[in-house]
Amino acid sequence: MEMSKQFYPNYSYSPKKIMLTKLIFPPQWIPTQPYLSLPALTAYLRANNCDIEQIDVNVSFYDNLLSKNGLADYLDRARSKFQELETRKELSPELQKQYAALCSSILFGDYVINGVEDAKKILKSKEDFYDIEKLFKAFKILELDLKLASSAYYPSNLTFHSYDMRHSCRSSKAVLEAINDRKGNLFIEYFEKCTLPEVLKGNPGLIGISIINISQLIPGLTLAALIKKASPGIHINIGGSVFTRLINEISKNKELFSVFDSVIVHEGETALLKLISHLENKFNIRDIPNLIYKDGSEIKINRLSSGGEDINSLPTPCFDGLPLDKYLSPELVIPILSSRGCYWNRCTFCDHGYGYSGKYRPREVDLLFNDIKTLKDKYNTSYFTFQDEGLAPKMMGALSDKIIGNKLDISWLADSRFEPSFSGEIGKKLSLAGCKMLYFGLESANERVLKCMDKGIQKENVIRICKHCKDAGIWAHLFLIFGFPTETHKEARETMDFILANNEMIRSMSFGSFQLTRHSKVYENPSLFHVSKIFHDDEIDLSLWYDCEVSEGLSKKETEEVIQEFYDKLAHKYVDLPIWSNLDREHLFLYIAHYKRSVNKVTDLSILIRNIQKRKKTVQIPRKNSDFHPILNEGIFIGAFNFNLARIIHSGLSGNIPGNISNEKVNVLFDIDNNRIFTISDLAKSIISKSNGGSTVSEIIDHIKEKYNIPYNEAKSKCESFLNGLIEKNIVSIK
Numbered sequence: 001m002e003m004s005k006q007f008y009p010n011y012s013y014s015p016k017k018i019m020l021t022k023l024i025f026p027p028q029w030i031p032t033q034p035y036l037s038l039p040a041l042t043a044y045l046r047a048n049n050c051d052i053e054q055i056d057v058n059v060s061f062y063d064n065l066l067s068k069n070g071l072a073d074y075l076d077r078a079r080s081k082f083q084e085l086e087t088r089k090e091l092s093p094e095l096q097k098q099y100a101a102l103c104s105s106i107l108f109g110d111y112v113i114n115g116v117e118d119a120k121k122i123l124k125s126k127e128d129f130y131d132i133e134k135l136f137k138a139f140k141i142l143e144l145d146l147k148l149a150s151s152a153y154y155p156s157n158l159t160f161h162s163y164d165m166r167h168s169c170r171s172s173k174a175v176l177e178a179i180n181d182r183k184g185n186l187f188i189e190y191f192e193k194c195t196l197p198e199v200l201k202g203n204p205g206l207i208g209i210s211i212i213n214i215s216q217l218i219p220g221l222t223l224a225a226l227i228k229k230a231s232p233g234i235h236i237n238i239g240g241s242v243f244t245r246l247i248n249e250i251s252k253n254k255e256l257f258s259v260f261d262s263v264i265v266h267e268g269e270t271a272l273l274k275l276i277s278h279l280e281n282k283f284n285i286r287d288i289p290n291l292i293y294k295d296g297s298e299i300k301i302n303r304l305s306s307g308g309e310d311i312n313s314l315p316t317p318c319f320d321g322l323p324l325d326k327y328l329s330p331e332l333v334i335p336i337l338s339s340r341g342c343y344w345n346r347c348t349f350c351d352h353g354y355g356y357s358g359k360y361r362p363r364e365v366d367l368l369f370n371d372i373k374t375l376k377d378k379y380n381t382s383y384f385t386f387q388d389e390g391l392a393p394k395m396m397g398a399l400s401d402k403i404i405g406n407k408l409d410i411s412w413l414a415d416s417r418f419e420p421s422f423s424g425e426i427g428k429k430l431s432l433a434g435c436k437m438l439y440f441g442l443e444s445a446n447e448r449v450l451k452c453m454d455k456g457i458q459k460e461n462v463i464r465i466c467k468h469c470k471d472a473g474i475w476a477h478l479f480l481i482f483g484f485p486t487e488t489h490k491e492a493r494e495t496m497d498f499i500l501a502n503n504e505m506i507r508s509m510s511f512g513s514f515q516l517t518r519h520s521k522v523y524e525n526p527s528l529f530h531v532s533k534i535f536h537d538d539e540i541d542l543s544l545w546y547d548c549e550v551s552e553g554l555s556k557k558e559t560e561e562v563i564q565e566f567y568d569k570l571a572h573k574y575v576d577l578p579i580w581s582n583l584d585r586e587h588l589f590l591y592i593a594h595y596k597r598s599v600n601k602v603t604d605l606s607i608l609i610r611n612i613q614k615r616k617k618t619v620q621i622p623r624k625n626s627d628f629h630p631i632l633n634e635g636i637f638i639g640a641f642n643f644n645l646a647r648i649i650h651s652g653l654s655g656n657i658p659g660n661i662s663n664e665k666v667n668v669l670f671d672i673d674n675n676r677i678f679t680i681s682d683l684a685k686s687i688i689s690k691s692n693g694g695s696t697v698s699e700i701i702d703h704i705k706e707k708y709n710i711p712y713n714e715a716k717s718k719c720e721s722f723l724n725g726l727i728e729k730n731i732v733s734i735k
C-alpha cells in the first residue's frame with residue numbers, strides 16, 4: 001500500500017486550462033470486460049497532469065445494438081430492403097443470398113426485438129447468468145440480434161468476435177473503400193448519430209484511437225475519418241499492436257494518413273505524453289519516440305524506443321469514466337498486467353513480443369499487489385484476469401503470498417508456462433490465493449514438434465503440472481496448434497491421444513490450425529521449417545498472417561480433418577464441452593469460480609449438462625386422443641414468402657446455386673436452434689398457426705375441416721399425423 005504514495009497522494013486530478021485528449025477504444029471487440037490499453041494510458045497521462053477522457057465506443061455500440069430501440073433502426077432498414085426484393089420477378093444468385101439474410105428480419109425480427117432486453121439482463125444477472133440453459137438461450141437471441149443488424153448491411157457480418165465486409169480488412173485500399181461505403185458499413189450511421197457528439201464534446205485537441213485487433217481496423221478508421229471530416233483541426237493518433245506489426249507498410253502508405261495524423265507504435269505512454277506536449281507547443285515532434293507522422297507530403301518515422309516503459313514507474317490503471325455497468329457480464333472482471341513482454345519469447349510461431357518495445361519487464365510484486373487491492377476497493381469487484389503472455393511460477397508464488405498474507409479475497413486467472421519449478425506446493429498456494437484457472441500453451445504433445453516450436457517444454461512436466469493443478473483445485477486450460485510445419489498425422493494423433501488420456505487433469509482447451517504470423521521465426525526462416533511457399537499479395541498489405549504451403553507435414557486440408565476428428569473425440573470424452581467451448585474466457589472463468597465447491601477440488605461443470613440431459617429425457621409421447629393443446633416450441637417460426645426461401649437456403653448450403661430463380665409463393669417453417677428450414681403447405685401452416693397452446697387438437701380439426709371444406713375423418717387424420725410428426729421432430733410440444 002505504501003507504494004501507491006508514489007502516484008496518488010501527490011496527484012490530485014484537477015484539469016486546468018490545458019488541451020483535452022480523448023482516448024477511444026473502437027468496435028469490434030468482445031464486450032465482456034474493459035480492455036486494458038485505455039485505462040493504462042489514462043492513469044499514466046492523468047498522473048502527468050493531462051486532461052484525459054476515455055471512451056469505450058465498443059461497449060456503447062454493443063449496448064445500443066443489443067437493445068430494443070437500438071435494434072429497431074436496423075430492423076426497419078432490413079425490412080425495407082426485404083420488401084424491395086420481395087416485389088421483384090426474379091432473383092440473381094447474389095440477390096438470393098441477400099434475400100436469405102434479410103428474411104430473418106421477417107421470420108424472427110419481432111421475437112428478437114421483444115426478447116433482447118431480457119436476454120441482456122440474463123448476462124448481467126448474478127443469478128440467471130449461472131443457469132446455463134438460460135444463458136445459452138440469451139446468447140441465441142443476442143446472436144440473432146447481430147445477425148439481423150448485419151442483414152441490413154448485407155454482406156457485412158458482425159458477431160461478438162468478428163466484423164467482416166465485402167472489403168477485406170487486410171488491404172489498405174479495401175479499408176479506405178470500406179470507411180466510405182454507407183451501404184455496407186454498419187458503423188457510419190451509428191457513429192454519426194451516437195459517437196461523434198460524445199467525441200467532439202469539449203473540443204479535444206487530440207484523439208487517440210487504440211486498435212489492438214484487425215477486427216477494429218475498419219470501424220476504428222471509419223470513426224477517424226468521420227472525426228477528421230467533422231473537425232479537421234483535431235490531431236488523430238492511432239495506437240495499438242496492429243499498426244505496430246505493420247510499421248513498414250504504414251510508413252509507406254500516404255493514403256492511410258488522410259484519415260489520421262500520426263501513429264504510435266510499440267508502447268505508448270511516453271510517446272502520447274510527448275505528443276500532447278507537442279500539440280501544446282512545448283515539445284518538438286521529431287523527438288517523440290515511436291511516432292510515425294505526416295510532415296507535409298512526407299511520412300516520417302521517429303526513433304523507436306529500445307527499452308520500453310519502466311513498468312515499476314507506471315501507475316495503477318484507471319477505469320474511471322468507462323461505463324462499467326455496460327459490459328456483458330454479471331461481475332466486473334478487471335484485466336491486469338504483471339509484466340510487459342514474454343520472458344520466454346522464443347516460440348517460433350509467435351510474434352506477441354513484437355508489440356512491446358523492450359525486453360521482458362515484470363512489475364514489482366508489492367506494486368502489483370497494490371494495483372489489485374486498489375482496483376478491488378475502488379471498483380468493488382473480486383474478479384481479475386491477468387493479461388500477461390505468461391506469469392512465471394516465482395512471480396505467481398510471491399504474489400500469492402501477499403494475497404494470502406493480507407487476506408485479500410479475490411478470484412483470478414492467468415496464463416502460465418509448464419516450468420519445471422511449478423511444484424505441488426505452488427499449486428496449493430495459488431489456489432489459496434484465489435487462482436481458479438490457469439492457461440498453458442502446450443501446442444503439441446510430440447517432443448519433436450515441441451522442439452521445432454522451441455517451446456522449452458518437457459512432456460513429463462506437463463502431466464506433473466496438470467496434476468498439481470487438479471490436486472490444488474485449479475482448472476487447467478491448454479492451447480494446442482495442429483498442422484505446425486512438418487507435423488505428421490502420427491504426431492498430431494499423439495497430441496489428441498495425450499489430451500484424451502489425461503482429461504481428468506486437462507479440463508478444457510482451445511485449438512486451431514497453424515498460422516504463419518508476420519514477425520514469427522517461421523516467417524523469417526521459412527526454409528528451416530519446410531515452408532515451401534508463402535502467398536504474398538501486394539494488395540493484401542495489412543495482413544498480420546499469410547497463407548502458406550509446406551513441403552513436409554500435414555497440408556491445410558489434412559489439418560482441418562485432424563481438427564474435426566479431434567473435436568468429435570472430445571465431444572465423447574468431455575461432457576462439459578458445450579460449456580467451455582462456447583463461453584468466452586471471462587464467462588467461463590466466472591462459471592468456474594461460481595461453481596467451485598471446495599478449495600482443492602476442480603469445478604465440475606458436467607453436472608450442469610447432465611441436468612439438462614435428464615430434463616430432456618422426459619420425451620413427450622404423441623397421444624392418440626384429441627384433447628391435448630399443441631404448442632409451437634420456442635425458436636420455431638413460420639412465414640410466407642414470394643420466393644422459395646427453403647430452396648435458396650439449401651442450395652446456398654450445398655453450394656449448388658441454380659442461377660436466377662423466379663417468384664414463387666411458399667410457406668416455410670424455420671427452427672432456429674437446429675438451423676432447419678422446411679417448406680410447408682397452406683393446410684400445414686393453418687394447423688401450426690392454431691398450435692398456440694390455446695386450442696385443442698379437436699378444435700384444430702374442426703377449423704381445418706371448415707376452412708378447407710374436407711370430410712371430418714380426412715381433417716382428423718391430416719391434423720394428427722402432421723402434429724405427431726412435429727412432436728417427434730421436437731417442433732411442437734403438448735400442453
Ligand code: SF4
Binds near residue numbers: 342350351353
Ligand atoms: S507463445 Fe507464449 S510463451 Fe511462447 S513466445 Fe509467445 S507469448 Fe511467449
